Amino acid sequence: MTTFTVSHRHKSREALFTCTDKVGTGATTHLAGAAISKRSTIIDVAGLAGVSIKTVSRALNDAPHVNADTRRRVKEAAAALDYHPNIAAQSLIARRSYLLGLTYERPSPSYVVELQNGALARLENSRYRLVVLPFRDVANRPEELGSLLLRAGLDGVILAPPACDQHELLSMLDRQKLPYARITPHHEMDRGIVTAMDEVEAGRAIATHLLELGHRRIGIVMGDPSHAASAARMEGYRLAFADFDAEPIDDLVVSGDFTYDVGYSAAAELLSNSPRPTAILAQNDDMAVAAMAAVRDAGLSVPGDVSVAGFDNSEVSRTTWPQLTTVRQPVNEMAWDAVDRLIATLDANDSQREAPPLRGDHPYELIVRASTAPPL
Amino acid sequence: MTTFTVSHRHKSREALFTCTDKVGTGATTHLAGAAISKRSTIIDVAGLAGVSIKTVSRALNDAPHVNADTRRRVKEAAAALDYHPNIAAQSLIARRSYLLGLTYERPSPSYVVELQNGALARLENSRYRLVVLPFRDVANRPEELGSLLLRAGLDGVILAPPACDQHELLSMLDRQKLPYARITPHHEMDRGIVTAMDEVEAGRAIATHLLELGHRRIGIVMGDPSHAASAARMEGYRLAFADFDAEPIDDLVVSGDFTYDVGYSAAAELLSNSPRPTAILAQNDDMAVAAMAAVRDAGLSVPGDVSVAGFDNSEVSRTTWPQLTTVRQPVNEMAWDAVDRLIATLDANDSQREAPPLRGDHPYELIVRASTAPPL
DNA sequence: TTGTAAGCGTTATCAT
DNA sequence: ATGATAACGCTTACAA
Numbered sequence: 001m002t003t004f005t006v007s008h009r010h011k012s013r014e015a016l017f018t019c020t021d022k023v024g025t026g027a028t029t030h031l032a033g034a035a036i037s038k039r040s041t042i043i044d045v046a047g048l049a050g051v052s053i054k055t056v057s058r059a060l061n062d063a064p065h066v067n068a069d070t071r072r073r074v075k076e077a078a079a080a081l082d083y084h085p086n087i088a089a090q091s092l093i094a095r096r097s098y099l100l101g102l103t104y105e106r107p108s109p110s111y112v113v114e115l116q117n118g119a120l121a122r123l124e125n126s127r128y129r130l131v132v133l134p135f136r137d138v139a140n141r142p143e144e145l146g147s148l149l150l151r152a153g154l155d156g157v158i159l160a161p162p163a164c165d166q167h168e169l170l171s172m173l174d175r176q177k178l179p180y181a182r183i184t185p186h187h188e189m190d191r192g193i194v195t196a197m198d199e200v201e202a203g204r205a206i207a208t209h210l211l212e213l214g215h216r217r218i219g220i221v222m223g224d225p226s227h228a229a230s231a232a233r234m235e236g237y238r239l240a241f242a243d244f245d246a247e248p249i250d251d252l253v254v255s256g257d258f259t260y261d262v263g264y265s266a267a268a269e270l271l272s273n274s275p276r277p278t279a280i281l282a283q284n285d286d287m288a289v290a291a292m293a294a295v296r297d298a299g300l301s302v303p304g305d306v307s308v309a310g311f312d313n314s315e316v317s318r319t320t321w322p323q324l325t326t327v328r329q330p331v332n333e334m335a336w337d338a339v340d341r342l343i344a345t346l347d348a349n350d351s352q353r354e355a356p357p358l359r360g361d362h363p364y365e366l367i368v369r370a371s372t373a374p375p376l
Numbered sequence: 377m378t379t380f381t382v383s384h385r386h387k388s389r390e391a392l393f394t395c396t397d398k399v400g401t402g403a404t405t406h407l408a409g410a411a412i413s414k415r416s417t418i419i420d421v422a423g424l425a426g427v428s429i430k431t432v433s434r435a436l437n438d439a440p441h442v443n444a445d446t447r448r449r450v451k452e453a454a455a456a457l458d459y460h461p462n463i464a465a466q467s468l469i470a471r472r473s474y475l476l477g478l479t480y481e482r483p484s485p486s487y488v489v490e491l492q493n494g495a496l497a498r499l500e501n502s503r504y505r506l507v508v509l510p511f512r513d514v515a516n517r518p519e520e521l522g523s524l525l526l527r528a529g530l531d532g533v534i535l536a537p538p539a540c541d542q543h544e545l546l547s548m549l550d551r552q553k554l555p556y557a558r559i560t561p562h563h564e565m566d567r568g569i570v571t572a573m574d575e576v577e578a579g580r581a582i583a584t585h586l587l588e589l590g591h592r593r594i595g596i597v598m599g600d601p602s603h604a605a606s607a608a609r610m611e612g613y614r615l616a617f618a619d620f621d622a623e624p625i626d627d628l629v630v631s632g633d634f635t636y637d638v639g640y641s642a643a644a645e646l647l648s649n650s651p652r653p654t655a656i657l658a659q660n661d662d663m664a665v666a667a668m669a670a671v672r673d674a675g676l677s678v679p680g681d682v683s684v685a686g687f688d689n690s691e692v693s694r695t696t697w698p699q700l701t702t703v704r705q706p707v708n709e710m711a712w713d714a715v716d717r718l719i720a721t722l723d724a725n726d727s728q729r730e731a732p733p734l735r736g737d738h739p740y741e742l743i744v745r746a747s748t749a750p751p752l
Numbered sequence: 753t754t755g756t757a758a759g760c761g762t763t764a765t766c767a768t
Numbered sequence: 769a770t771g772a773t774a775a776c777g778c779t780t781a782c783a784a
Binding site: 082120151176296316318 | 415458460461462463464465467468473475485486488489490492493496505506507508509510526527528529551552553636662665666668669672691692694695696697
């Protein structure tokens with residue numbers, strides 16, 4: 001794993017971070033900035049259209065009881081003035097910011113992006129916007145995240161693991177009545193909107209796959225213990241072993257944290273056992289890919305000498321070679337669903353409509369690819 | 377590349393998307409919702425502390441001319457009431473939403489996450505929040521993105537490629553005086569704040585590396601043509617070839633779009649040439665990893681039979697095996713810098729302070745790893 | 753159908 | 769050092 005790093009710069013260019021000051025050219029136009037130049041307000045539109053501001057409001061919001069001709073005149077005036085309603089003023093009166101927060105903690109990029117894309121997909125063509133609020137080490141400072149969320153002026157928040165399972169955080173949000181949707185496998189603790197996949201059964205499915213292939217000396221790389229999924233998946237593995245009248249070998253269960261680097265060390269440690277494991281089951285794809293690298297760096301092949309299986313069906317599981325056997329976690333759909341139900345809740349509050357069901361379950365999917373094979 | 381997909385669900389659980397309605401239990405508390413329950417306001421705090429609202433405002437904002445004891449009392453009252461200022465009201469009066477937008481177009485997850493992390497790193501401990509606004513196919517509908525941005529109530533926006541180079545979009549933003557920071561290699565078009573890396577020289581560096589190893593039949597997989605970087609990197613390749621009194625072989629230059637799938641097909645096409653290329657130079661890491669898969673699926677090895685080089689130093693370049701030779705693009709730093717300069721511009725507008733320099737350059741870095749070697 | 757006036761929760765202006 | 773009062777830009781009563 002040696003890496004050579006060479007830093008180059010073309011001589012004819014400025015030094016690092018050199019800043020060429022171009023102020024004074026036409027390029028500066030935008031600097032006038034929104035803060036200085038007064039954007040036109042509803043009053044300007046009213047003046048130009050020759051009506052009252054209330055009529056402008058009605059006309060622009062397509063409210064009833066407005067003369068068709070008046071409405072047209074108002075809309076023309078608004079267009080002529082490049083009028084855009086002031087969102088802050090609207091939020092102030094509506095007691096709504098139309099802002100949803102998404103909180104997550106440094107998991108793999110593909111997880112974050114899927115999460116985000118799922119949430120954004122639901123938000124498309126809605127008034128809501130998405131504010132991203134990553135937060136490190138929630139387990140040790142839940143109240144800090146709480147006050148961050150409370151001060152962010154959100155209408156609601158999506159909590160991904162592991163923040164979703166922090167009692168203290170949830171209590172803060174409850175106390176301040178900030179609605180939230182949790183993406184969590186923790187079936188026991190029923191608080192707020194919950195969207196989940198059955199992690200236990202998913203874990204059981206992937207372990208069963210290895211057992212069916214004939215593996216018994218299976219090395220297991222655990223995920224971050226602060227994520228409920230880690231224990232749930234392990235529980236699933238145990239159920240699978242039990243189905244085969246066997247159980248995980250203690251020496252072959254090592255801790256990890258869902259990252260590639262730690263996954264690599266963990267896998268290397270597993271491979272140092274003798275006899276060595278015939279398969280490695282990692283609790284996510286990043287660590288599984290690291291395990292594949294460790295196997296090869298040990299002069300062995302995948303799946304010839306050692307089978308490797310992951311979890312998540314993240315992008316890397318498809319782009320690695322050989323492609324990885326894994327379990328698909330429908331992160332995208334779960335995020336979509338969480339947002340959907342959160343918005344339904346907010347709307348229900350407004351219009352006295354019925355609140356949506358609090359729980360949604362999503363199916364996992366075992367995906368068998370080329371990284372697993374029967375043991376020699 | 378065969379894939380078996382098996383869908384499982386444990387029999388004892390509800391059907392897909394089953395929703396267990398738990399409304400009515402204690403879990404419903406949060407449903408009271410922010411919209412209904414009145415959060416405490418500055419007036420409540422003033423009442424409890426026995427002072428005027430103005431004093432509360434001063435005390436809480438750490439403004440001068442407040443008795444130390446009064447300040448303490450006010451802060452205690454605020455804490456006792458779980459008081460959090462209403463951001464909408466603050467925004468209304470400050471004519472600031474404290475919202476920055478980040479626009480990007482479906483590039484690889486690692487790029488998005490790096491971009492976002494860089495921006496968020498700068499935003500930490502600032503009042504600003506980040507709204508993510510991905511947008512597909514900007515090239516064909518710049519005005520739609522423009523109106524989306526304009527209606528989002530942003531104080532400023534970060535434009536990643538390829539939106540950063542859409543004249544029409546920039547003109548709309550200029551017209552409405554919405555400040556923006558562009559992350560773009562387009563040195564020619566000087567509009568607004570620009571943060572960039574020298575793509576031409578970076579391209580030259582990686583191509584030079586292959587040429588120095590002795591490769592001449594180099595297959596090139598281009599990036600998405602709507603990104604200015606694609607042409608810039610190619611220009612760099614040409615300069616490098618010229619340095620070696622050579623030039624790219626037309627038949628060995630194929631189009632791509634920065635995605636794995638298209639990268640795979642493109643690489644497969646390159647390998648069908650005879651004599652086949654001794655190296656493949658992809659314009660990003662995702663396509664380079666795809667090329668490695670294509671090489672292996674053709675029964676060849678990397679770098680034994682074919683060397684492969686990428687671009688970006690994205691996470692996948694480190695987690696693939698063998699690790700990929702690439703060029704580091706400081707996406708994180710560029711995003712940080714873009715936000716930094718954007719905020720400085722906004723603050724300058726407010727306080728009549730001097731506007732920041734409009735341009736910032738960032739260094740690339742050639743990273744030689746195990747995927748490249750001399751030709752046989 | 754349209755307009756007037758009263759707020760929404762802050763911060764800024766001027767007093768005191 | 770502190771406070772009454774007026775903005776900020778909009779929507780919602782309530783009149784007309």
